[in-house]
Amino acid sequence: MQQNQDHSVHANHLLSLSKQPVSRLGFASQYLKDLTCVQAAFTAGINFYFSYNLSSDPLVDGLMPLLTTQRNSIFIATGSESRHPETLQQYLDQTRRSLNTSVIDAFFIEYFSPSDSAEEIQAVLAQLRGWKTTGSIRCVGASTHNLEVALQLIQQGQIDVLMLRYNMAHRKVEDQVLPMAQAVGLPVIAFTCTRWGTLLKGHPQWNQSPPTATDCYRFVLHHPAIHTTLTAPATLAQLQENLTALTASALTIEEVYHWQTYGNLIYGTGQDAFETQWI
DSSP: OGGGSSSSEETTEEBOTTSOBOOSEEEEOTTOOOTHHHHHHHHTTOOEEEOSOTTTOTHHHHHHHHHHHHGGGOEEEEEEOOOOHHHHHHHHHHHHHHHTOSOEEEEEEEEEOTTSOHHHHHHHHHHHHHHHHHTSEEEEEEEESOHHHHHHHHHHTOOSEEEEEOSSSOOGGGTTHHHHHHHHTOOEEEEOTTTTTGGGGOOTTOOSOOOOHHHHHHHHHHSTTEEEEEEOOSSHHHHHHHHGGGTSOOOOHHHHHHHHHHHHHHHTTOSSHHHHHOO
16 A cells, blocks of 8 residues: 555555654644643654644644754644645645744645535545645645544545544444554554543543543553544643653553443533534
8 A cells, every 4th residue: 555655655554755654652732832742742752743734733832942943843734624735735834834843744634524525525625635645745644533534545546644533432443444554554544542531530430530641542542443542731740740641551451341341431422413423
C-alpha cells in the first residue's frame, strides 16, 4: 500500500521529517488554556500536535518557539470538514503561513459519513494526494465516526492514517476496523479516550472507583492497532497527569476486562444518538 512507500509512514509508524516515530500520546489543542503545556509536552517526549484550525489556534503561539529549532522533530497535523477544493486550499495555505512551514505532516478530511457520496470522498482524497505529490503535506488522513465508512477507507488504500473515536465505552471498531487497519499497516489515531470526560465520573451501577485519565489512555494504547492517542489538556496539571500513561505498565487481561465492563455501563447512558449510533 502507498502508506509504506515513503518516509512519512513506515512499518505502521508515522514518522517526523527527521524519521523519528510519532509519540504514543499526541497533543490536541481543543481545551488548551496554558501555553506552557506545549513546551512541557515536547520536553516529555510528545512530538505530535493536532489542531482543528491551525490558522488561528492559540496552539500556534506555543508551537512557534519550538518550530524555529525543532521543526524536523515535530509532527504537525490538522484537517478540515470542508468538501470544497477552494476552501481546503485556502485553509492549507493559511496554515502553512501561520506556522511558517512549507509542509504540514498530516492533513485530515474530517468526519466522513454516509452522507458523503463515493465521488465526493474520492475527489477530496485526490486533492490531498495531489498536495502530497507536490510536497505540501506528507500524509493523507481521514476521520470518521461510521464503521462502514472506516472499512471502506481502509480497503480503498488511499489514506496514510485514519483517525477514530475509541475508548472503554466505544469499542465497536475492535470487531473489524482495527484488525483490518492493523493487517494492512495503516496507523490509527484515537480520540475521545475519556469519552468527553464522562468515563471519569463513574456510574450508579459501578461500585468501584472510576478510571483515571491515565487508565483511559492505557486502555486505548493497549490495542496493537492504535498508533497514537490524542490528549487535550487545558492546564499543566492535567498534562502532567496524562503523561503518566507513557510510563505506566501495560494493562493486564484482568484490567482490560474490568474496564470493558465499566465501559459497557457508560455506553448505555449515551446522551443522544450521536454518542451511540455510530461507534
